[in-house]
Amino acid sequence: MSWNNQNNGGSPWGGKKSGPSGSRGPSPWGNQGPSGNGDNPNGLDDLLRQGQDQLRSLLPGGPFSGRSLGLIACLAVVGWLATGLYVVKPDEVGLNLVFGRYVGSVQPGLNYNWPSPIGSVVKPRVTAVNTTDVGVGVNDTRTGRGDTSSLMLTGDENIVYVDFAVQWQINPARAADYAFNIRNPQSSVRAVSEAAMREVIGRRNIQLVLTTDRAAIEAEVKQLIQDVLNTYKSGVEVRLVQLQKVDPPGQVIEAFRDVQAARQDQDRLRNEAETYASRVVPEARGEAARIVQEAEAYRERVVAEANGQASRFNQVYQEYRKAPDVTRERIYLETVERVLSSVDKVLVDRDAAGGGVVPYMALPELGKRNQGGVK
16 A cells, blocks of 8 residues: 555545545545535545545655664554553552562552553452351251351360351561462461360350350460461461350250259359358457457456556555564454445444444435435
């Protein structure tokens, strides 16, 4: 094909100029213009001719010349290299590969790598939280579905169903490990989670698994799963392990409920006994302390009185040694006074003329009567 095809009077469609007005020959629409009225008001032929002229200026010698082919090849290479531009979203990490080999990671934004087939890009979502369920919603053999993934053996050789969920995501710092080290991350996390839960449940008695150790089990299983996945260099970060349901087998669940009720009664009675003991023991200790204090006070009083009596006796003895007769009479009079002060007395004077009886007025009895009659 020639780019200078003017053999028919210069028209690209083989037409000739005719008539004094210089009208051209047939156009792509026959003898009619685009408007169908026989003329060409838009100058389409002129536009086509100008485009051909510009293309000839860019490709001198035709499209199959050496220079033209080189220019076309350069444009093709530039277009191919431009396909290496790609965008990484904010929730992704770009992993560049060259000839299938990992060469580095890039952050979100516009990035570049060798275009295909030399280079490729893997863009895992590192902010998405994935959930792996073990036994959740399946109920295992309790409903006859035959999946025993949540059927586990406790440390005291009892069987228990443990339904749990594991939430995990890709570690942004280890996205390459996630993309290239494990083939099926979901299955791998599920297998590791099930194995870790069986190991932790196997260390505990069923009573602890059903009641008080749920939080401790979750924390221990999470740490164990993370340790195993780290040894695999999986690039997975475990966020949460949550126990959904922990039940004994259906055949013995009623017996377990009875055992639970009995244990609750036991705990209640123990608490009541501890409450009673906490109330009675301090009272008994207080009473014992009071008795001891009273005994010590009595002892101190008796000892003090004895010491006082001994001191008084020593003092009287010292006085007796100085004047025995006077001291003897004084002791006698004090003793008689002490003895007779609390008894009724009749005084008899042997030298009196009236028989020796001295009239006596009962003053103490009168005093008692007066005290008893006063309101």
